[in-house]
Amino acid sequence: MSTVLDLVRPDLRDFAGYGSARSERLQGRIWLNANESAWRNPADAADACRRYPEPQPPALIDALARLYGCAPERLLVGRGSDEAIDLLVRALCVPGRDAVLATPPVFGMYAVCARLQGAPLLEVPLREDDIGFDVDLDAIGTAALERGARIVFLCSPSNPTGGAIAPARVAALARRLLGRALVVVDEAYAEYSSMPSATGLLPAMPNLAVLRTLSKAHALAGARIGVLLGDPALIAVLRRCQAPYPVPAPCAALALEGLSPPAQQATAERVALVRRERGRMAAALAALPCVRRAYPSQGNFLLVRFQDADTAFGKLLAAGVVVRDQRAAPALADALRITIGSPGQNDAVLAALRPARPAASAGGAAAAGVRT
Template identity: 35%
Template sequence: MMSLATKLVPEVVKNLIPYQSARRIGGQGHIWLNANELEQSERYGESESYNRYPDFLPQLIEQAYLDYSGSDFLTGRALQCETLAVRGADEAIDLLIRTFCQPGEDQIVICPPTYAMYEFCADSIALKTVKVPLTDDFGLDVAAVKPHLKNSKILFLCSPNNPTGNVIPQEDIVTLLEAGKASTLVVVDEAYIEFAPQTSVAHLIADYPNLVVIRTLSKAFGLASIRVGFVLADKSVMDYVARLIPPYPIADPSALIAQKALQEEGLAAMRRQANTLIAIRDGFVEAVSALPFVAQVYPSSTNFVLVRFKTDDCLYDYLLQKGIVTRNQSHDPRLARCVRISIGTQASMAETLQALKDYPFDPKKITTV
């Protein structure tokens, strides 16, 4: 029986032969003259091999990540899927769209407010983006999403969601996986999953080959600058995605750092930092919620909080004047007077809290929310 991935993928991708880089072709020998590299070069760091191209598929970190993802820390259940290392979650989004969507013809579904890169990547190849807004409490409007699946190649969901911070209930995701079995890939972006590991849906890939999960080392691992992310998917999906992966997707220095982070010591450090941030976040939420000009601090399962104020604006400019850079979300009508505040150190959050306490608000000018 033809897989859904084979049904969805454009003919041009089916016929695509991946670029045969020197590392992909491989070979055995002691003199390497196949990649137009310098055999010797100036040293610029601790490695002696910057002159050589990296492995075309960083299999060591892919296996290490798969081992980690199936550990007790997440679900305690072994994953039955394949893993692909990519240059951050953003490349994963772009790869999935370019693999399965025909420019100018196909469409995707998103549920705003959510991560802007889904629509941006779709726009870059002239796809139609169907927007099914979240409910008033930022829940998924499952009934409104379902009718669009039959004509959409991909549904992007972010859980925990950026910028709202909430988790999509697993039963909602399963309902949409069932509804899209014959028509749609359901891509769940789990960039913040280490802050709510029990909510991961990666274990469902074994039962739903139309499910794809995106992960990253940028958030809880604290490795945003090395640009390493992962795609978890059924083999039927990965066979096509892997055709579009660049010849050398992960630089060796990044791969070495990722490999260390995924070893036992690195995983323990990540868990400590995640637990510390959660404690700081919860304390910050409690304190900010008590301020008289704060309308709501939304529940968060991430390393940030979304705050809605009763003031005329979201206080982004006020905080900026204090040297505190946050993320203004008020461009989205659903997020009027909202600012997203990442959770930093205890000292940074104490300074931010004090700045908010010092805000010269006038009770007579409070906006009704």
């Protein structure tokens, strides 16, 4: 019977990794086993950085496990989702043989990590229809089986298009690829979505993994806390392949505070506001004459096609508004991605894109009884 370990590179299945001073789990009063300084740095008033941190901070692991509703042994924490993507590709793909499959236009790190590993990149483009963009899961499954994909990345909600994939569809693909490929669902924007998370599928799907992050809805992008959820055997392998100290102690402490009940309540309120603003912005942008189409989105952003994207981008920059230029992405030569900001920031976007009002002539103003 196949297990998720069959998808791991053969040379890494029993790889022990680096045994750091913290991984030995020793106890003592005087710590002289890691060649650390006996004195704190003068700038480190809290003495938070003199010692190497826990590789997988237990308190943070427990808090994240509660947040995502999974057992701690199913969870790996690291430096953002980027590190987890890179770890997966390096641990599962034999260079030159095992392929990575992605669905452009989509988050570019899947392709970058494949390139760095020397893994062939397979692409099954998203399909566009009257509703928006969607994945072609039948084509994905066929391409993965016929062309040797070891990892299939699904982005849900998808960046930059905003579409989400129902868990039942994810499960059907994972069943089809059982023993052949790992299906990875990137849920960086899941908090903004009405679609249920794929995390509920994990106990029944050993070849499924889910990426989550504290960078978006939890407003901790600078702390670089990313999470991979998956089969415990896969998580154990990845922990051995991970750098010795991936989570700086101050970042772990900040993340723990950011997951406290008051902080989570504030996060929920802000997510609700973003959802309301997303609907308002979608309608307002679609009504502008410069906009060809504003796509529905389950994320905290909108993908917008413009009559003249270069002019729109320039107007926004002139107003001090920086958005993501998508014109180099496949099938998005006229598109920009606009993050949903605060109501005031969103108003600034609309003001920059609205047509300029024609100035009234002096004669017309006088005829209207307007003092010039």
